[in-house]
Amino acid sequence: MEAAVATPATSPWSKTCACCNRTYLAGAWATLELVQTVPVSAVQRHLSVPAPWRVEVRRCACGAKLAVRSSAMGAAGADRNATGSRGRARA
């Protein structure tokens, strides 16, 4: 296929703590203490643009709280309307 393109299409999800610089992959992230889950409706309330995701707040090993958008992890085909500019029509 196209050999010149070195862009990783599916880079693994990860979250880095701003306090201690630990980096959690999706599997490790799921094992952290869940502090709070903010549902879509509550997230949307604070935004003026459509926000179809939940927010998960988990506690880092250092004690800091880390928040991620839940739709950013796990499902590879979740961003159905977020992308579209890069990988178009390669037959």
Ligand SMILES: [Zn+2]
């Ligand atoms: Zn940390």
